Amino acid sequence: MHIVRIGYATLKGARHVEQPCVRLAENGPVGDRVFCLADPDEGRVLRTVEHPRLVLVETGWDGTVLTTATPEGGVVTAAPRPTGEQLAFEYWGRQARVELQDSPHAEQLGDHLGRPVRLARVSRPGEVVYAGPVSLASTGEIAALGESDPARFRATFVIDSERLPGPGTELAIGQAVIRVRSTLPRCRVIDINTATGTMDTRHLGTLAARPRPIGELPFGMDADVLVPGTVRTGDPVSATGR
Known part of the structure; x- marks a missing residue:
C-alpha cells in the first residue's frame, strides 16, 4: 500500500x-481547518452540506496570511486579526470554541454564499472536525x-x-x-x-x-x-x- x-x-x-x-x-494535519465561517446570530459554524458552494472557495495559508479566491474572480490576501471575541458555537451537536476575526475575507465569502458570515479561527485543532x-x-x-x-x-x-x-x-x-x-x-x-x-x-x-x-x-x-x-x-x- x-x-x-x-x-x-x-x-x-x-x-x-x-x-x-x-x-x-x-x-x-498541520494547516487543516484552521479557520471556519460562522453565523454569530445563530451561534453556529456553517456546514458544507447546507452551503455546498463553499467547496468552490480556494484557500492558501502560510501561518500568517490567508488567501481566499472565489469563482467570481475575487482574491483576498490578508492577515486575519483576532477581535478578542471568543465564542462557543454549535457544530453537529457539540460546542466548538472559536475566535472571531477582523478581515476582508468575511465580506468576500459572504457575497459568494449569499449571506452574512464571520471568519473565525478555531481555538484548537479538531474543534470543527466531525x-x-x-x-x-x-x-x-x-x-x-x-x-x-x-x-x-x-x-x-x-x-x-x-x-x-x-x-x-x-x-x-x-x-x-x-x-x-x-x-x-x-x-x-x-x-x-x-x-x-x-x-x-x-x-x-x-x-x-x-x-x-x-x-x-x-x-x-x-x-x-x-x-x-x-x-x-x-x-x-x-x-x-x-
Missing part, C-alpha cells in the same frame, strides 16, 4: 486541496462507487488499496504512525460536485442500500496520530505489527 493523494482545507468546508506532503502533529483528526479512503472503495474524483470524500489520505485495515490497526505512514479508529460516518457532502458546488450524485444513497450498522452511512476510516511526522505522496503504508 502507498499514499496516492494527500489533501486538506485550511478553511472548513472550502475546496479540499491536494498537497504534496503534510506534517502530522498529535492533533492532526470525527478523528485523520481520515482515510482507499482507491478500491472510491472505484466501487464509480467515482473518479477523490476530493469528494475529503480524506486526509487516499491509499492505493482495495480496502482499508480495520479498527485498532497501527499503520506506519511516511514518518508518522497512526492508529485506525473506526468507520467514518458520511453525509451528503460526498454528493457535492467539487467543480460546480452542486449535488450531482447519489453516493450517499448507494451507501444507504448496503448492509451497515443502524443509523450510520460509513465510508472510509478515521484515525488518531500516535507518532507525529511528515507524510508525502507516494510514501508506503504498512501495519506496524505492534
Whole structure:
C-alpha cells in the first residue's frame, strides 16, 4: 500500500486541496481547518452540506496570511486579526470554541454564499472536525462507487488499496504512525460536485442500500496520530505489527 493523494482545507468546508506532503502533529494535519465561517446570530459554524458552494472557495495559508479566491474572480490576501471575541458555537451537536476575526475575507465569502458570515479561527485543532483528526479512503472503495474524483470524500489520505485495515490497526505512514479508529460516518457532502458546488450524485444513497450498522452511512476510516511526522505522496503504508 502507498499514499496516492494527500489533501486538506485550511478553511472548513472550502475546496479540499491536494498537497504534496503534510506534517502530522498529535492533533492532526498541520494547516487543516484552521479557520471556519460562522453565523454569530445563530451561534453556529456553517456546514458544507447546507452551503455546498463553499467547496468552490480556494484557500492558501502560510501561518500568517490567508488567501481566499472565489469563482467570481475575487482574491483576498490578508492577515486575519483576532477581535478578542471568543465564542462557543454549535457544530453537529457539540460546542466548538472559536475566535472571531477582523478581515476582508468575511465580506468576500459572504457575497459568494449569499449571506452574512464571520471568519473565525478555531481555538484548537479538531474543534470543527466531525470525527478523528485523520481520515482515510482507499482507491478500491472510491472505484466501487464509480467515482473518479477523490476530493469528494475529503480524506486526509487516499491509499492505493482495495480496502482499508480495520479498527485498532497501527499503520506506519511516511514518518508518522497512526492508529485506525473506526468507520467514518458520511453525509451528503460526498454528493457535492467539487467543480460546480452542486449535488450531482447519489453516493450517499448507494451507501444507504448496503448492509451497515443502524443509523450510520460509513465510508472510509478515521484515525488518531500516535507518532507525529511528515507524510508525502507516494510514501508506503504498512501495519506496524505492534
